[in-house]
Amino acid sequence: MIKSIVKKYLIKLGNFYIKNGILLQEKQKLLVVDDTINELFVKKFATKSDYYDFFDKMKNEIRINSIKNKWFIVDQFEKIYKRKVKKCPLCECDITIKNNDAITSRCIFGGGMLNRFQCPECKVIFGPMKMLDLTDDELKEEYNIHYSIFSEGDSTESELKAFELLKPSFGKKYLNYGSGAWSKSIEILLSQGYDIYGYEPSSVINSLNKRIFNDRRKLQSIKFDGIYSNNVLEHLRYPNEEMRYLSNLLNPNGVMVHATPCFEYLYEYTRFHLFFFLENSREYIIRGLDLVEEGFVKDGEFMAVIYRKGELI
Numbered sequence: 148m149i150k151s152i153v154k155k156y157l158i159k160l161g162n163f164y165i166k167n168g169i170l171l172q173e174k175q176k177l178l179v180v181d182d183t184i185n186e187l188f189v190k191k192f193a194t195k196s197d198y199y200d201f202f203d204k205m206k207n208e209i210r211i212n213s214i215k216n217k218w219f220i221v222d223q224f225e226k227i228y229k230r231k232v233k234k235c236p237l238c239e240c241d242i243t244i245k246n247n248d249a250i251t252s253r254c255i256f257g258g259g260m261l262n263r264f265q266c267p268e269c270k271v272i273f274g275p276m277k278m279l280d281l282t283d284d285e286l287k288e289e290y291n292i293h294y295s296i297f298s299e300g301d302s303t304e305s306e307l308k309a310f311e312l313l314k315p316s317f318g319k320k321y322l323n324y325g326s327g328a329w330s331k332s333i334e335i336l337l338s339q340g341y342d343i344y345g346y347e348p349s350s351v352i353n354s355l356n357k358r359i360f361n362d363r364r365k366l367q368s369i370k371f372d373g374i375y376s377n378n379v380l381e382h383l384r385y386p387n388e389e390m391r392y393l394s395n396l397l398n399p400n401g402v403m404v405h406a407t408p409c410f411e412y413l414y415e416y417t418r419f420h421l422f423f424f425l426e427n428s429r430e431y432i433i434r435g436l437d438l439v440e441e442g443f444v445k446d447g448e449f450m451a452v453i454y455r456k457g458e459l460i
């Protein structure tokens with residue numbers, strides 16, 4: 148009885164149908180959900196929380212499938228579409244890149260094929276173009292859907308390492324850029340007596356959380372002596388513009404540290420990584436800005452660039 152209700156519920160939610168007693172989604176392989184149903188009903192005394200868990204699994208399964216379907220369709224167009232890239236999105240040099248030149252990977256989060264390109268001039272690897280082509284709102288929506296299913300690992304250790312590279316001192320102001328809705332590194336550093344703030348565009352305003360801003364205008368009212376980020380640089384749609392904005396938040400002689408393993412072609416299996424700053428391409432991140440590269444640190448997969456803002460003349 149309950150089994151049939153669950154199936155009816157699923158059929159209502161998605162494009163499901165039942166064939167030979169097996170729950171199928173159109174043009175999809177047999178869904179994992181069917182195993183879950185069997186698993187649930189083998190249990191004679193399923194509790195309320197079993198059912199809640201089950202429905203959560205179902206919802207995620209449906210969300211993941213809708214992501215896969217979306218990018219499957221986009222990929223079909225990508226195959227036919229003779230894409231030509233005429234300008235490097237980082238150094239802006241004129242280039243002629245075609246589909247055949249793509250460096251390919253696959254998104255483990257349902258985003259399908261990832262075709263990226265390397266700029267012959269600055270050596271940055273950029274793409275997939277299907278993500279770079281999204282508008283700001285569309286990209287935001289991608290993140291919202293992604294984070295409704297997947298969560299990030301704990302990166303406190305790398306964040307603290309990046310902070311240390313600022314050579315911080317008490318009484319100065321610091322910013323964790325792209326901190327997440329709440330950041331353990333901010334919590335730890337506050338408890339140590341540092342004056343530290345966070346910026347996270349997707350964070351929800353929370354009265355208990357006055358240290359994290361989601362509004363750029365509020366951020367602009369403060370000047371910082373140091374800014375650090377971890378696993379942010381590779382997500383930025385316009386890295387140079389973003390650095391210009393951050394540079395304006397810095398006091399003269401202020402320091403920025405940006406840590407990411409994407410100074411190499413690592414963690415390429417997610418569509419959300421838009422740039423891999425290989426070789427000298429990181430020079431172009433700060434092109435035309437009052438920032439100089441003061442150092443580059445590599446310790447295994449922990450890699451960080453240190454930029455310093457010029458002093459006022």
Ligand SMILES: [Zn+2]
Pocket residue numbers: 235236237238239240266267268269270271
């Ligand atoms: Zn380039």
